[in-house]
Amino acid sequence: xxxxxxxxxxxxxxxxxxxxxxxxxxxxxxxxxxxxxxxxxxxxxxxxxxxxxxxxxxxxxxxxxxxxxxxxxxxxxxxxxxxxxxxxxxxxxxxxxxxxxxxxxxxxxxxxxxxxxxxxxxxxxxxxxxxxxxxxxxxxxxxxxxxxxxxxxxxxxxxxxxxxxxxxxxxxxxxxxxxxxxxxxxxxxxxxxxxxxxxxxxxxxxxxxxxxxxxxxxxxxxxxxxxxxxxxxxxxxxxxxxxxxxxxxxxxxxxxxxxxxxxxxxxxxxxxxxxxxxxxxxxxxxxxxxxxxxxxxxxxxxxxxxxxxxxxxxxxxxxxxxxxxxxxxxxxxxxxxxxxxxxxxxxxxxxxxxxxxxxxxxxxxxxxxxxxxxxxxxxxxxxxxxxxxxxxxxxxxxxxxxxxxxxxxxxxxxxxxxxxxxxxxxxxxxxxxxxxxxxxxxxxxxxxxxxxxxxxxxxxxxxxxxxxxxxxxxxxxxxxxxxxxxxxxxxxxxxxxxxxxxxxxxxxxxxxxxxxxxxxxxxxxxxxxxxxxxxxxxxxxxxxxxxxxxxxxxxxxxxxxxxxxxxxxxxxxxxxxxxxxxxxxxxxxxxxxxxxxxxxxxxxxxxxxxxxxxxxxxxxxxxxxxxxxxxxxxxxxxxxxxxxxxxxxxxxxxxxxxxxxxxxxxxxxxxxxxxxxxxx
Numbered sequence: 205x206x207x208x209x210x211x212x213x214x215x216x217x218x219x220x221x222x223x224x225x226x227x228x229x230x231x232x233x234x235x236x237x238x239x240x241x242x243x244x245x246x247x248x249x250x251x252x253x254x255x256x257x258x259x260x261x262x263x264x265x266x267x268x269x270x271x272x273x274x275x276x277x278x279x280x281x282x283x284x285x286x287x288x289x290x291x292x293x294x295x296x297x298x299x300x301x302x303x304x305x306x307x308x309x310x311x312x313x314x315x316x317x318x319x320x321x322x323x324x325x326x327x328x329x330x331x332x333x334x335x336x337x338x339x340x341x342x343x344x345x346x347x348x349x350x351x352x353x354x355x356x357x358x359x360x361x362x363x364x365x366x367x368x369x370x371x372x373x374x375x376x377x378x379x380x381x382x383x384x385x386x387x388x389x390x391x392x393x394x395x396x397x398x399x400x401x402x403x404x405x406x407x408x409x410x411x412x413x414x415x416x417x418x419x420x421x422x423x424x425x426x427x428x429x430x431x432x433x434x435x436x437x438x439x440x441x442x443x444x445x446x447x448x449x450x451x452x453x454x455x456x457x458x459x460x461x462x463x464x465x466x467x468x469x470x471x472x473x474x475x476x477x478x479x480x481x482x483x484x485x486x487x488x489x490x491x492x493x494x495x496x497x498x499x500x501x502x503x504x505x506x507x508x509x510x511x512x513x514x515x516x517x518x519x520x521x522x523x524x525x526x527x528x529x530x531x532x533x534x535x536x537x538x539x540x541x542x543x544x545x546x547x548x549x550x551x552x553x554x555x556x557x558x559x560x561x562x563x564x565x566x567x568x569x570x571x572x573x574x575x576x577x578x579x580x581x582x583x584x585x586x587x588x589x590x591x592x593x594x595x596x597x598x599x600x601x602x603x604x605x606x607x608x609x610x611x612x613x614x615x616x617x618x619x620x621x622x623x624x625x626x627x628x629x630x631x632x633x634x635x636x637x638x639x640x641x642x643x644x645x646x647x648x649x650x651x652x653x654x655x656x657x658x659x660x661x662x663x664x665x666x667x668x669x670x671x672x673x674x675x676x677x678x679x680x681x682x683x684x685x686x687x688x689x690x691x692x693x694x695x696x697x698x699x700x701x702x703x704x705x706x707x708x709x710x711x712x713x714x715x716x717x718x719x720x721x722x723x724x725x726x727x728x729x730x731x732x733x734x735x736x737x738x739x740x741x742x743x744x745x746x747x748x749x750x751x752x753x754x755x756x757x758x759x760x761x762x763x764x765x766x767x768x769x770x771x772x773x774x775x776x777x778x779x780x781x782x783x784x785x786x787x788x789x790x791x792x793x794x795x796x797x798x799x800x801x802x803x804x805x806x807x808x809x810x811x812x813x814x815x816x817x818x819x820x821x822x823x824x825x826x827x828x829x830x831x832x833x834x835x836x837x838x839x840x841x842x843x844x845x846x847x848x849x850x851x852x853x854x855x856x857x858x859x860x861x862x863x864x865x866x867x868x869x870x871x872x873x874x875x876x877x878x879x880x881x882x883x884x
Contacts, residue, residue: 207234207372214368216361228354237369237376239362240400240416240833241349244409247318248346254292256321256328263345264330265316265338266290268309273302280304288315295321295328297335314338334360347403366401373397379867380422384849391415413833414842419871420834421846427872429854441480441607442583446472448506449499452535456495463635464492470633471500474609475584481609486617487635488804489769490642493613494524496635497586498531500611505537505564509583509608512566514573514601516588518543519719519726523743524588525567532565542568542577545716573600586611616766617804619812636805644802645751645772647780649795658752658781659700662732665750665779666704671725672732672750673739673770677758688754694734704731711738737763739770746774750781757786761794761811765804772802790814812836 205213211233212222222231230236251262266288275282284302286309288295297317299305309315319333336343351362376393378385391399396412403409449472453460460468467485474481487493501511513528515521525541532539540554540563557563561580566572582605602610612630650658662672674697678689694708707730709721718738724730726745733739737759751771756764764782772778782795797810836843853865860869 205233205372207232207237207375209233211236211365214365216365221357224354224356228352233369233372236365237372237397238832239351242352243350244403245318245348245350247348250316252292253288253290253295253328256293256295258321258323258328261318261320263316263318264288264290264295265314266295267314268311269294271306271309271311273306277303277306288317293328295330296324297333298329298331300332316343347405347409349401349403370398370402380419381853381864384852388418388845388849390418393419417834417839417842418846418849420831421839421843422850423868423871423875424831424834425843425847425850426854426860426868427876429850430858430860430872431876433854433858440478442509442605442609443478444475444500444504444507444509444583444609446475446500446503449503452499452502455534458639460495461492461635461637461639463487463637464496467493467496467633467635468499470631471496471611474631475500475503480607481611482630483610483633484612484614484630485633485635486614488617488638489615489766490773491615491635491638493615493635494527497611497613498528500584500609501528501565501586502532502535502537504584504609505532505535507583509581510558510561510564510566510579510605511584511586512568512572512579512582512601512604513586513588515567515569517719518545518569518715519722519743520588521567521569523726528565528567537564538562539565539567542566542571544569544571546571573604577604579604581605582608584609584611586613588613615769615804616762617808619805619809634805636803641775643772643775643777645768645778645780647768647782647799647802649756649782649784649799652783652785655783658783659697661779661781662750662752663701663704666701666731669747670750670776671728671730671745671748672752673748673767674732674734674752674754675739675767676734676736676754678736690734690736693754697732697734701732706730706732706734708734709738710736737767739767744773745770749774749776749778751779752781752783754783756782756784756795756798757788757791761797761807761814764794764798765807768798768802769804 210222210231211217211225212219213233214236217225225231225236228239230239245261247263249263251264253264253266256262256264267290268286269289270287272285272287273282274285280301280303282302284299284306286297286299288297315335315337317330317333317335319330322329322331349363349366350359354362373394376397378392380390384390391411391414393415396415399408399412400416403412446468449468467487471481471483471485474483485493485496497513501513504511513524515524521543522541525539529539538557540558542551542554546554554563554566555576555578558566559578559580566577566579571577585601585605585608587601587610602608610630662674665672674693676688676690676693690708690710694706697706707721707724709718713721721730721733722739722743725733725748726743728747748771751768753759753764753767759767768780771780780798782798784791784795793810793814797807801807834842853868854860856862857865860866860872
């Protein structure tokens with residue numbers, strides 16, 4: 205028996221059970237070995253029946269003094285009550301599948317039970333406990349592991365399977381360098397596995413868990429460092445002189461914030477260096493990322509290089525194009541626009557000017573990565589709203605030039621710890637300050653009773669010439685989900701907000717239809733826009749001052765913040781109303797945070813704590829491997845240590861060719877799979 209054997213080599217696992225385990229990612233003995241408990245039950249001490257406490261789990265023993273059915277004993281689901289007594293008191297032990305259980309109990313014999321204590325009519329009860337006959341070898345005392353549920357497999361079966369695996373624990377040899385083991389005071393891997401599955405006390409569990417969490421995070425960070433090294437082009441990058449941007453900065457009608465200056469310092473250092481820039485700039489909606497990007501584009505143009513900015517939608521690309529043309533007009537910097545629905549003659553003209561170098565800055569959608577788009581001298585690549593693009597699209601764009609500088613922008617705040625992981629191939633800058641004079645959005649929670657007053661306020665804002673968004677979680681009405689739909693809201697508000705023109709937009713519409721609706725709203729022709737989350741990343745409409753989010757309990761914190769960011773873009777006071785039907789604690793916490801702060805980074809941290817990274821970030825979307833024992837939020841301190849250790853290993857052995865790192869290489873390949881090109 206060795207770690208790579210299939211689990212069918214274990215007693216009690218045939219083809220059917222193996223198929224069940226495979227559905228949970230467990231196919232080999234090693235997979236089962238690293239299937240860790242989610243908690244532990246302390247069964248070291250018996251509690252006398254007279255001392256049992258309602259609501260607590262406990263181990264108790266007693267003699268069976270009676271058995272009775274609550275109904276027809278010939279029906280398999282008739283409940284069975286077993287009365288158990290010790291020297292202190294009595295307790296009723298209840299089983300709902302009584303017919304199968306009754307024959308396992310014998311009168312006047314002793315049994316031990318473990319389960320949650322309850323009461324009924326002032327009588328102690330324990331419903332469906334685990335039980336064993338006194339003296340039975342399976343009657344294990346001590347600290348018992350409780351594993352994540354696997355359909356059709358009991359906890360007892362899982363424990364017995366681990367018992368069979370126990371001899372293999374000692375086969376897992378130390379694979380980390382001695383200095384790392386000693387520096388971070390790590391337990392040995394065999395000790396860690398033994399005490400995760402069969403601990404004697406809590407301290408052993410803690411030291412074992414620390415080792416295994418460190419291992420998993422070290423493998424994660426080592427893989428990310430490897431990918432970063434693999435993607436890094438060591439040839440000389442395009443050198444851009446950032447000093448010329450001082451002229452553009454001087455012409456701005458406002459002073460840069462502390463956050464913008466810090467980001468610009470990072471960008472300046474990158475562009476002036478010999479290696480190509482690969483930088484992510486994170487900043488809340490309205491924090492001024494675009495101005496910093498404009499300074500980089502200005503410097504590139506004055507250094508004789510072209511820039512390209514890729515936006516996720518046609519309407520956003522057009523808005524960026526118009527804004528850049530206006531801002532660069534005084535400086536003789538020419539801006540071109542490229543998108544799929546352009547006329548052939550217009551597109552041909554843009555491509556000709558781009559290839560000749562007449563266009564200094566190209567703004568466009570995915571159309572800019574097409575093969576016929578040829579640059580004269582590309583030096584700077586910018587992608588806006590990075591989470592809407594894949595790494596491959598960014599790579600295709602950078603291949604349009606000879607190792608150009610890359611600047612990635614996102615208005616989705618992500619805690620730095622997680623950003624380092626999700627964007628492992630990028631250096632990171634954060635703009636955490638907002639421009640002076642920006643009025644914070646006033647956010648208010650409203651229940652269904654106050655809903656009518658919310659829409660009275662919306663109508664009052666429309667009367668003053670403002671515009672509003674109304675967001676619903678569903679497109680159509682559903683019998684299964686108690687929530688507002690965009691279509692039903694649209695029909696309701698057409699009447700409620702008369703005579704003001706309103707429009708409907710959702711993800712099932714064709715792109716041309718969506719663009720037309722958004723263009724009408726941006727032009728001020730449509731006064732209220734009813735939408736699903738399709739407007740989460742949208743255009744800049746400074747005149748929109750109200751955001752109403754129906755059934756706010758159906759949105760995550762980060763999503764609520766992104767939706768709220770559609771307003772507050774002008775000089776007028778803006779408002780956000782959260783209409784909630786839920787009384788759940790999670791919903792209350794989200795609403796309280798939204799009403800308390802407008803800081804996207806604070807909200808992102810809170811969202812991470814409330815929901816965890818697994819729910820917030822799709823692992824496939826970001827290329828983040830699945831973690832089995834680590835939590836990127838709760839184990840942030842271990843992550844930092846593991847990152848330092850991984851950096852040390854990869855600095856000494858960038859390609860992991862040393863025999864000492866062979867085991868680490870295998871673990872990285874297993875964790876990342878096809879996401880990583882790593883020769884074993």
